[in-house]
Amino acid sequence: MATIKRYPWLSHFLGSPTGYVIHLQKGTVRHEGVGQAFxxxxxxxxxxxxxxxxxxxPTLFHAITRDHQDVSVQANVTYxxxxxxxxxxxxxxxxQPGGASTAAGREQVATIIGQLCxxxxxxxxxxxxxAQSLERxxxxxxxxxxGALQANARLQSTGIEILxxxxxxxxxESDVERALQTPVREQLQAEADRAVYERRAVAVERERTISENEMASKIELAARRENLVAQEGANARREAQEQAAANLIKxxxxxxxxxxxxxxxASSLQLIGEATAAREAATMEVYKNMDQATLLALAFREAAASLPNINNLTITPDILSGVLAGLFQPASSTAEQPGLPSGLPSTGR
Structure with a gap:
């Protein structure tokens, strides 16, 4: 922006690096250029x-399409x-006297370019x-x-270059735009719903697969348990059979x-009996040849072994005389006495 300092009868102009100044004095160009000071x-x-x-x-304007629809066009022109x-x-x-340029020139340029566009x-x-306007x-x-602005003769003659x-x-329009957006929105919503349904279907399928796997696992466990019970029963039966066979063998x-x-x-008893019988036979064979007195003494000895203990024994003369008489009496007379066992003398009290 240029700066103008006013003094009495004179003023000083100091230009800017982006402003081209033209100084006319009485219709004649005195100074012109960028960054002037005078x-x-x-x-x-x-x-x-x-x-x-x-x-x-920037420019904004409206136009009517072939199918009688109002559209707004927003554009930006660089020049x-x-x-x-x-x-x-x-x-x-x-x-102006303060150094600021008027807005009339810019407004004229905006009007010219806006109308051309x-x-x-x-x-x-x-x-x-x-549809064609919105598409391309x-x-x-x-x-x-x-192309139209760059080739415009008025702009070229005026010294305006379109960059x-x-x-x-x-x-x-807003209602038409909403109407045009509705099918796309509905399609997007349908796609979203389809994605949700597919996700739910996948979730249900996965749950069904998980349930089938759990059921298959339970069936497998039940089958294994059945095999285990059968094996345990077979083992128990085999163990019982083996125990019964062992008990039978035992x-x-x-x-x-x-x-x-x-x-x-029995053999021992038989042998003992035979030995006892042989001993008795041998003993009887020995007794058969003994006299009566000897047999009587042996009988007393055997009887004494089975009699109770006798602390006092009284022998009277009668008993002693009878015993002595029996010892010296012949065996034949003694055997003939009735009521006395064989080999025992008769005694009197």
């Missing part, structure tokens, strides 16, 4: 400052003043339907407006042992 007389001087940097011009002298001679960029865009959109309107309008055109959006062995013991005992 003194001038306000009463006889006219100053104009044209910006030489890139300018951005610059390539010939500041021509621009200053045809547009109002005069400086709108006229070309309306012609293009009027030949297309709403941005790219087609960008190409059309760039580029950007079409930002081509949008229908019983047979015990019976055989008892039979052998009984046979051995």
């Amino acid at each position: 003194w001038f007389r306000p009463a006889s001087s006219v100053l104009s400052e044209v910006p030489v940097d890139d300018q951005e011009l 610059r003043f390539s010939d500041p002298v021509s621009v200053a001679s045809r547009l109002d960029f005069a400086l 709108q006229s070309h865009a309306i012609d293009q959109i009027a030949a297309t339907t709403l 309107g941005v790219s087609e309008l960008r190409t059309l407006l760039t 580029g055109v950007q079409v930002l959006a081509v949008r229908p 019983a047979h062995a015990e019976a055989e042992r008892q039979g052998i013991g009984a046979t051995s005992e």
Whole structure:
């Protein structure tokens, strides 16, 4: 932005690096260029400052499609003043006394470029339907407006150079836009619902698979338990059979042992009986040849072994005389006495 300092009868101008200043004094150019600094007389001087940097011009306008639908076009035009002298001679960029430029020149440029963009865009959109405009309107309008503005004779003669055109959006009315969005939204919602249903179906399928696996595991465990019970029963039966066979063998062995013991005992008794009988026979054979007195003495000895203990024994003369008489009496007379066993003398009390 340029700076003007006022003094009595004179003023000083200090330009900016992006402003092209033109100093006219009485219709003659005294100073021009970028970054100028000079003194001038306000009463006889006219100053104009044209910006030489890139300018951005946003524009918004409406158009009607072939199917009678209203669409809004939002665009942005980038331009610059390539010939500041021509621009200053045809547009109002005069400086005010304080150094600020008027807005008339910029407004004129905005009007010219906006009308050109709108006229070309309306012609293009009027030949297309709403669907076509929304589908490829941005790219087609960008190409059309760039070529049309760059080739416009008025802009070239004025010294305005179009650097580029950007079409930002081509949008229908709000209710039409919502109506157009509805099928897509419904389709997206349907896709979302389908995804939810598929996820639920997958979850149900996985749950069913898990349940089947659990059931199969339970069946497998039950089968294994059945096999285990059967094996345990078979083992118990086999153990009982083996125990019964062992008990039977033990019983047979015990019976055989008892039979052998009984046979051995019977043989022993038989041998003892035979030995006893032989001994008795031998004893009787010996007794047969003994006299009566000797047999009587032996009988008393055997009887004495089985008699109770006798602490006192009284022998009277009668008993002694009888015994002595019996000892010296012949055996024949003694045997003939009735009531006395054989070999025992008769005694009197």
